[in-house]
Amino acid sequence: MPKDSINPTKTSSWKKLQNHFNDIKEIPINNFFASDHNRAKKLSISLKNFFFDFSKHNINEETISLFVDLLNEIDLKKSIKSYFAGDKINLSENRAVLHTALRTKKKEIIIDGNNIVSDIKKVENQINSLTKKIINGSYRGFSGDKITDIVNIGIGGSDLGPAMVIDSLKHYRNHLNFHFINNVDGDYLHGILENIRPETTMFVIVSKSFNTVETLTNATTIRNWFLQFTSDESIGKHFIGSTSNVKKAKDFGLSDEKIFPFWDWVGGRFSLWSSAGISINIAIGPENYQNLLDGANYMDEHFKNEEFSKNIPVIAACLTVWYNNFFDYRSHAIIPYSEYLKNFPRFLQQLSMESNGKQTDKSGKFLNYSTAPIIWGDTGTNAQHSFFQLLHQGKKIVPIDFIGFKESKKGDKKHQDILIANMFAQSKALMTGNVNKSKNNHKSFRGNRPSTTILIKHLNPFTLGSLISIYENKIFTLGVIWNILSFDQFGVELGKKVYSEIMKNIESGRIDDNDSSTILLLKKYLS
Ligand code: F6P
Numbered sequence: 027m028p029k030d031s032i033n034p035t036k037t038s039s040w041k042k043l044q045n046h047f048n049d050i051k052e053i054p055i056n057n058f059f060a061s062d063h064n065r066a067k068k069l070s071i072s073l074k075n076f077f078f079d080f081s082k083h084n085i086n087e088e089t090i091s092l093f094v095d096l097l098n099e100i101d102l103k104k105s106i107k108s109y110f111a112g113d114k115i116n117l118s119e120n121r122a123v124l125h126t127a128l129r130t131k132k133k134e135i136i137i138d139g140n141n142i143v144s145d146i147k148k149v150e151n152q153i154n155s156l157t158k159k160i161i162n163g164s165y166r167g168f169s170g171d172k173i174t175d176i177v178n179i180g181i182g183g184s185d186l187g188p189a190m191v192i193d194s195l196k197h198y199r200n201h202l203n204f205h206f207i208n209n210v211d212g213d214y215l216h217g218i219l220e221n222i223r224p225e226t227t228m229f230v231i232v233s234k235s236f237n238t239v240e241t242l243t244n245a246t247t248i249r250n251w252f253l254q255f256t257s258d259e260s261i262g263k264h265f266i267g268s269t270s271n272v273k274k275a276k277d278f279g280l281s282d283e284k285i286f287p288f289w290d291w292v293g294g295r296f297s298l299w300s301s302a303g304i305s306i307n308i309a310i311g312p313e314n315y316q317n318l319l320d321g322a323n324y325m326d327e328h329f330k331n332e333e334f335s336k337n338i339p340v341i342a343a344c345l346t347v348w349y350n351n352f353f354d355y356r357s358h359a360i361i362p363y364s365e366y367l368k369n370f371p372r373f374l375q376q377l378s379m380e381s382n383g384k385q386t387d388k389s390g391k392f393l394n395y396s397t398a399p400i401i402w403g404d405t406g407t408n409a410q411h412s413f414f415q416l417l418h419q420g421k422k423i424v425p426i427d428f429i430g431f432k433e434s435k436k437g438d439k440k441h442q443d444i445l446i447a448n449m450f451a452q453s454k455a456l457m458t459g460n461v462n463k464s465k466n467n468h469k470s471f472r473g474n475r476p477s478t479t480i481l482i483k484h485l486n487p488f489t490l491g492s493l494i495s496i497y498e499n500k501i502f503t504l505g506v507i508w509n510i511l512s513f514d515q516f517g518v519e520l521g522k523k524v525y526s527e528i529m530k531n532i533e534s535g536r537i538d539d540n541d542s543s544t545i546l547l548l549k550k551y552l553s
Contacts, residue, residue: 031388039096047352054474075483083476093344094334105506116513125296129319154312168260169225175203178305180232183294188305190369197435198310210240224255236274268301314487321491329499339499360403363430363449371403381512407448426477433484453477
């Protein structure tokens with residue numbers, strides 16, 4: 027059993043939290059506000075571009091101080107230190123977890139006797155030099171034409187991060203068009219091929235393993251399509267790879283100087299900061315990409331150095347434990363009030379649920395307490411006109427993160443005022459309700475529904491980097507509290523194995539070695 031394996035529910039701080047929970051669980055959030063006019067000041071954190079308001083929660087100052095005791099008892103400080111130092115905290119795969127190194131300002135981080143910061147810089151410089159040529163048009167395709175379109179081929183972390191960032195930073199993008207091929211859906215693939223020209227398109231294959239069926243199938247279909255227009259030699263000009271399996275990328279036909287490695291200490295869902303973010307780099311240019319990294323580093327430093335009671339990722343993690351393990355609320359909604367962040371909830375789904383959707387502790391023992399909640403969400407105000415009914419009056423209580431921006435980049439002030447007034451109105455209405463005001467139950471709102479509001483100065487590469495880092499470090503903290511391994515993902519493997527058996531059934535027509543439902547489905551499909 028790992029030395030630092032501690033069942034949190036067996037600690038004395040957890041027991042104190044349990045007693046405290048029993049004392050305050052019935053107190054409506056409204057009452058906390060009524061009895062303390064300084065509550066919002068006390069339960070909020072203000073940083074350069076960020077205001078993190080966690081006052082609209084079923085907590086008081088004692089809750090935070092008891093959580094701080096828990097974090098001290100399980101020695102979160104020590105875990106943070108070994109995470110940033112590159113200790114092999116991914117125990118099941120015997121790997122370090124160092125996506126934070128990809129945005130570090132340090133000159134040296136030694137892993138297995140090697141300074142990985144120089145490796146990172148080397149790859150970064152290679153990518154930057156290619157990126158600049160593509161953007162300024164000096165890079166030419168097989169026909170001598172400039173590149174106009176980039177197609178990112180990847181799935182999971184090799185798609186969600188780059189797609190989310192490129193969408194979010196729409197107003198920082200250059201003239202190039204971007205397309206994302208993630209799913210193995212052939213209709214979708216052809217829909218994209220119909221709209222691009224091979225001679226002006228760069229295909230970016232992102233796959234840490236270079237072994238993912240969807241990505242390899244899509245890449246192969248695209249390569250065959252491409253070769254209808256030109257010869258093999260042009261592949262080197264139009265296909266880039268980002269992978270930690272350089273050999274397989276070469277076997278696919280990529281040329282050495284177009285394969286950008288990333289390392290086993292970067293998890294797929296944490297990889298947008300590595301060469302897996304090459305599409306982002308091309309979309310917004312190296313300078314903006316550096317700002318994205320700097321923003322993440324700024325929040326990493328806050329996480330590393332700030333005391334727990336004023337530490338945004340740490341407080342965010344404690345709130346999740348509070349609702350998930352004490353109140354037994356099962357899901358958590360992410361509602362950004364920016365249409366450009368529409369992919370942010372999807373991105374966080376993988377980041378959070380693939381990391382912390384676990385059933386065993388670090389030593390492999392089955393847990394008897396709950397881990398990651400279900401993450402979901404959509405943009406406000408759109409979501410207000412769809413599922414907010416349930417958030418206000420449904421029988422399930424869903425803690426929410428509202429994310430909004432003080433200033434818009436291009437839109438006029440009126441629009442931003444309406445957008446943000448809506449966000450503030452929702453968090454207020456969800457908390458206050460109207461219980462004493464309505465005699466008609468259909469129209470009654472019981473309130474007491476918790477939310478955090480993250481108000482950010484504006485949406486730019488730096489603040490987006492910081493925002494992502496908040497959630498990455500929150501997820502790390504949750505893994506430490508829950509005593510689980512956040513950086514493997516064995517839960518995706520069984521489906522892959524069964525898929526290959528079913529695929530053999532489809533190819534051979536021999537289907538009998540299945541349950542009757544699967545046999546009937548296969549019959550219907552094959553007939
Ligand atoms: O199947 C899950 C997963 O391994 C994710 O963890 C990963 O982000 C995604 O598939 C893609 O993997 P790869 O980058 O190796 O193609």
